[in-house]
Amino acid sequence: MEQREQVLCAILDAGELLLTAGAEVARVEDTIRRMAQAYGFGRVDVLTITASMIVTAQAEDGAVLTQTRRILRRETDMRRIEAVNALSRAVCGAPLPLEELRARVEAIRTMRDDMPWRIPLAYLVISGSFAVFFGGSVRDGLAAMLCSMVLYAIGRMGARIALQPLVLTVLSAAAMCLAAVITVEAGLGQALDKIIIGNIMLLIPGIALVNSLRDMIVGDTISGLLGACEALLRAIAIAAGCALVLLQLGGAV
Incomplete structure (x- = not known):
C-alpha cells in the first residue's frame, strides 16, 4: 500500500x-x-x-x-x-x-480510564437524584441507587460480550425493573414508579437524539433521521423491557 x-x-x-x-x-x-x-x-x-x-x-x-x-x-x-x-x-x-x-x-x-470509579459514581448520583427530583423519598433515592448498580453491571457485561445494543437495552430495563420491585418488596423503597423513573434516565439516549436533531438542522438529513430512528428504537426497547417485567408481575406503575 x-x-x-x-x-x-x-x-x-x-x-x-x-x-x-x-x-x-x-x-x-x-x-x-x-x-x-x-x-x-x-x-x-x-x-x-x-x-x-x-x-x-x-x-x-x-x-x-x-x-x-x-x-x-x-x-x-x-x-x-x-x-x-x-x-x-x-x-x-x-x-x-x-x-x-x-x-x-x-x-x-486503547486508552484506559485513569478514574474508572467516575462512571459508577455518576450512575449512583443520577439515579438517586432523579428519583427524589420526581417526587420520591430519600428511601426511594437509595433504592434507585442500588438498582443503578444493576444497570451498570449489565452494561459492562453486555459490552464485554459485544451484545447487540437494542437487546442490551431491553435486558437492562427489565433487570432494573425487577431490582426496583425487589427493593420495594423488601421495604427499602416506597414508590416503585419513582425508583424506575430515576433509573430510566440513565438509559434514555439523550446524546443520540440531540446529535440527530443537530445533524438535521445543519443539513445532514440522512444521518439525522437515522440517529432519530435509533433513539426512538432505544426508547421503545426501554419501554419493552420495563413492560416485560411489570406485566409478568401482574401490575403496572
Missing part, C-alpha cells in the same frame, strides 16, 4: 474513533477533511452516516483515493473525542510522520 493510502487510512481511523465515541457527523467529516488537507490532499469529500464512512481524496499528482469504513457500534466517550480533537489540531499545525500518526491513533483507541 502506498504511503498516501496509509496516511488516508490512519486519518479514517481517527474519524472512526470520533464517530464510535458519539461525536456528531459534522465534526467527524470536518476533522477528516482538515487532517487530509494537512497531509497535502487537495479536494476531500467525506460522507458519514451512523453506520458507514466514505472518504474520497485527490492527491497532489491528481490520483483519486477512496476508502470506506463500516461502523458497527457507537457509544459515548468524551475522552476519546477530546483526544482525537487534540490530535487533529496537532496534525493541522504540523503533519506528523506516518508511524507517529498511527501510534497516536492506536494510543487513543
Whole structure:
C-alpha cells in the first residue's frame, strides 16, 4: 500500500474513533477533511452516516483515493473525542510522520480510564437524584441507587460480550425493573414508579437524539433521521423491557 493510502487510512481511523465515541457527523467529516488537507490532499469529500464512512481524496499528482469504513457500534466517550480533537489540531499545525500518526491513533483507541470509579459514581448520583427530583423519598433515592448498580453491571457485561445494543437495552430495563420491585418488596423503597423513573434516565439516549436533531438542522438529513430512528428504537426497547417485567408481575406503575 502506498504511503498516501496509509496516511488516508490512519486519518479514517481517527474519524472512526470520533464517530464510535458519539461525536456528531459534522465534526467527524470536518476533522477528516482538515487532517487530509494537512497531509497535502487537495479536494476531500467525506460522507458519514451512523453506520458507514466514505472518504474520497485527490492527491497532489491528481490520483483519486477512496476508502470506506463500516461502523458497527457507537457509544459515548468524551475522552476519546477530546483526544482525537487534540490530535487533529496537532496534525493541522504540523503533519506528523506516518508511524507517529498511527501510534497516536492506536494510543487513543486503547486508552484506559485513569478514574474508572467516575462512571459508577455518576450512575449512583443520577439515579438517586432523579428519583427524589420526581417526587420520591430519600428511601426511594437509595433504592434507585442500588438498582443503578444493576444497570451498570449489565452494561459492562453486555459490552464485554459485544451484545447487540437494542437487546442490551431491553435486558437492562427489565433487570432494573425487577431490582426496583425487589427493593420495594423488601421495604427499602416506597414508590416503585419513582425508583424506575430515576433509573430510566440513565438509559434514555439523550446524546443520540440531540446529535440527530443537530445533524438535521445543519443539513445532514440522512444521518439525522437515522440517529432519530435509533433513539426512538432505544426508547421503545426501554419501554419493552420495563413492560416485560411489570406485566409478568401482574401490575403496572
